[in-house]
Amino acid sequence: xxxxxxxxxxxxxxxxxxxxxxxxxxxxxxxxxxxxxxxxxxxxxxxxxxxxxxxxxxxxxxxxxxxxxxxxxxxxxxxxxxxxxxxxxxxxxxxxxxxxxxxxxxxxxxxxxxxxxxxxxxxxxxxxxxxxxxxxxxxxxxxxxxxxxxxxxxxxxxxxxxxxxxxxxxxxxxxxxxxxxxxxxxxxxxxxx
Numbered sequence: 001x002x003x004x005x006x007x008x009x010x011x012x013x014x015x016x017x018x019x020x021x022x023x024x025x026x027x028x029x030x031x032x033x034x035x036x037x038x039x040x041x042x043x044x045x046x047x048x049x050x051x052x053x054x055x056x057x058x059x060x061x062x063x064x065x066x067x068x069x070x071x072x073x074x075x076x077x078x079x080x081x082x083x084x085x086x087x088x089x090x091x092x093x094x095x096x097x098x099x100x101x102x103x104x105x106x107x108x109x110x111x112x113x114x115x116x117x118x119x120x121x122x123x124x125x126x127x128x129x130x131x132x133x134x135x136x137x138x139x140x141x142x143x144x145x146x147x148x149x150x151x152x153x154x155x156x157x158x159x160x161x162x163x164x165x166x167x168x169x170x171x172x173x174x175x176x177x178x179x180x181x182x183x184x185x186x187x188x189x190x191x192x193x
Contacts, residue, residue: 003028013155020157021148033156040149040160041167047142048168054135061128069122 005019005026018027020036027033124132149157 008153011153011155015156018152018154018157020152021145037156037160040146040157041164043142044146044161044164045168045171047139047146048165048172050135050139050142052168052172054132054139057131057135061124065122 003017003026005023006014006017008014015030015033016028018033019025020027020040025036027036146161150161152158
């Protein structure tokens with residue numbers, strides 16, 4: 001007969017009787033806590049990976065739109081693309097500009113500074129909007145799940161979220177947009193969403 005889930009509203013290091021979000025995910029032994037903590041680290045790491053992939057997808061989409069609207073790479077005269085007239089067929093120069101992981105390879109970003117401001121805003125095709133919306137929804141769901149795990153107030157589970165976030169940041173945040181940092185436009189950390 002399983003134990004009853006304990007609901008702690010204070011910081012604790014309890015092992016036996018700790019439930020992780022669901023009543024069916026109940027921890028009753030030290031090994032159960034180790035397995036649960038490992039799972040939480042992996043979920044937190046996956047969350048970092050997902051955020052990284054979303055950033056790469058947006059970068060690839062923006063570059064494709066930029067190329068479609070200008071027909072050229074860096075140095076070309078930029079003008080705002082006509083609304084609703086952008087199609088995202090292929091990635092063209094993206095493959096040449098990026099490494100296997102989608103990061104820019106040793107070259108400046110094709111759009112920067114004043115040029116980035118002049119590119120303009122375009123309405124995205126339905127397929128791109130749908131993909132971005134689904135990825136965003138999954139990221140919100142995972143972030144809320146991790147928030148609920150943190151709300152167990154369990155030292156081990158909370159530390160597992162942090163360890164996963166640290167590992168994810170080390171693995172996936174190996175680039176810095178210096179212009180964005182200097183202008184104060186930095187991303188947020190492992191927040192709810």
